Amino acid sequence: MQQQKRQPELVEGNLPVFVFPTELIFYADDQSTYKQVLTLYNPYEFALKFKVLCTTPNKYAVVDATGAVKPQCCVDIVIRHRDVRASYYGVIDKFRLQVCEQSQRKALGKKEIIATLLPSAKEQQQQQKEEEEKRIKEHLSESVFFEQTLCQPENRTASSGPSLLTVFLGIVCIAALMLPTLGEMESLVPLYLHLSVNQKLVAAYVLDLKNSHTKLSSPIPLPDRNEDLKETS
Numbered sequence: 001m002q003q004q005k006r007q008p009e010l011v012e013g014n015l016p017v018f019v020f021p022t023e024l025i026f027y028a029d030d031q032s033t034y035k036q037v038l039t040l041y042n043p044y045e046f047a048l049k050f051k052v053l054c055t056t057p058n059k060y061a062v063v064d065a066t067g068a069v070k071p072q073c074c075v076d077i078v079i080r081h082r083d084v085r086a087s088y089y090g091v092i093d094k095f096r097l098q099v100c101e102q103s104q105r106k107a108l109g110k111k112e113i114i115a116t117l118l119p120s121a122k123e124q125q126q127q128q129k130e131e132e133e134k135r136i137k138e139h140l141s142e143s144v145f146f147e148q149t150l151c152q153p154e155n156r157t158a159s160s161g162p163s164l165l166t167v168f169l170g171i172v173c174i175a176a177l178m179l180p181t182l183g184e185m186e187s188l189v190p191l192y193l194h195l196s197v198n199q200k201l202v203a204a205y206v207l208d209l210k211n212s213h214t215k216l217s218s219p220i221p222l223p224d225r226n227e228d229l230k231e232t233s
Contacts, residue, residue: 015109024115042069173207
């Protein structure tokens with residue numbers, strides 16, 4: 001009954017295989033990396049048999065390439081690189097870990113692990129650091145670029161001429177200065193539009209400030225160097 005209950009899950013090739021790590025990296029200048037360990041986990045309620053296959057078995061030595069894992073246990077598989085040479089730098093090899101139930105021969109699941117030989121761990125770390133710095137610089141350059149494209153239209157708008165508010169204030173100040181002063185009796189302008197001397201002084205002061213700001217913000221054209229030479233010659 002127990003065998004029939006779990007039989008639908010044990011389809012050939014569909015059983016998940018849990019192994020760590022999924023990538024092996026060997027460094028030629030570090031002999032301690034010539035030995036790597038794969039850990040196979042069995043979270044199931046039944047025992048598993050395993051077998052380790054490799055695309056280039058002459059380059060590696062696998063300790064206990066076949067074995068069994070008890071239910072809810074794990075086992076370590078030692079892999080040694082025994083043919084370190086420069087011609088193998090960067091070449092990707094593959095290991096395949098197949099598992100099956102102890103009472104069967106068909107593989108219920110499989111997992112592939114890649115293996116790579118690199119010349120130096122320091123060079124690899126330096127390369128990764130340079131790539132990370134390059135990505136950061138590219139990200140910062142893109143951020144600055146977008147900020148510049150957003151700020152440029154605002155600068156052009158600000159330097160294109162006086163704003164509407166400045167023009168409106170100037171018109172109001174000029175109109176205030178043209179109105180009659182309090183005390184002038186011979187005027188056709190209604191009395192409530194007559195301004196005091198202090199009010200006209202404020203209007204003149206504001207108008208003077210607006211004119212000074214407009215002169216400072218507008219660019220001063222420089223004389224052409226060729227014209228200067230002609231004038232001085």
